[in-house]
Amino acid sequence: MKEHIWFGTLALLAGSLLAANAARKDDVSAAAKKLADKDNYAWKQTTENAGGGGRGGGASEGKTEKDGYLWLSITMRDNTIEAVKKGDKGAIKTPDGWQSLSEATSGDQGPATFAARRLQNFKAPAAQAEDLAGKVKELKQDGDVYSGELTEEGAKSQLMFGGRGAANAPEISGAKGSVKFWIKDGLLSKYEIKVQGKVSFNGNDRDVDRTTTIEIKDIGSTKVQVPDDAKKKLS
Secondary structure: OHHHHHHHHHHHHHHHHHHHHHHHHHHHHHHHHHHHOOOEEEEEEEEEEHHHOOOOOEEEEEEEEOOOOEEEEEEEOOEEEEEEEEOOEEEEEEOOEEEEHHHHOOOOOOHHHHHHHHHHOOOOHHHHHHHHHOOEOOOEEEOOEEEEEEOHHHHHHHHOOOOOOHHHOOEEEEEEEEEEEEEEOOEEEEEEEEEEEEEEEOOEEEEEEEEEEEEEEOOOOOOOOOOHHHHHHOO
């Protein structure tokens, strides 16, 4: 009889923990969706690689409007690249002028090619945060901050920085990571992604230890202005 009570108590406890975790994930998803429902917002992204290793370090700025244009300014080392996207179409500003994503990825490898690959798979913060919430093992809450460890697949997806097709995708090993979400007044205001692992591509191994922080700002007051030359590449 005692054993039945003990197992029953464990089952109730496990069920309550699962329900609490699901509720916390729902909180983050709801905060991300609420941000996406706003007309427009901007963000600043800072990426740091521990020890200086790995690609993708630096800062970027972004602006987006609901059902409209998304604008990015991506800084990589000494290069700053401007990019725009609408739906599944995008364009990159290069020394030769604006190029569509297909044009930018068909030439020689370089900063514009890398930025174009990033843009092909890019998700605005609201969409990315909602996606990340589904890749966390368990979310814990401390006031307005929600945090948890990423699943192995979730960490791998973040190590695929720059995005490549499945045919020539790099090999990922030892992937692990964590994520934090800050929610203010029911809206996503900031999130942080930490990932570690080994990325192997074309016989080269690279240890990655990267922290990316995205801060949301100017909700409702952001304006996205796209040059006519860029718009032509999105048609």
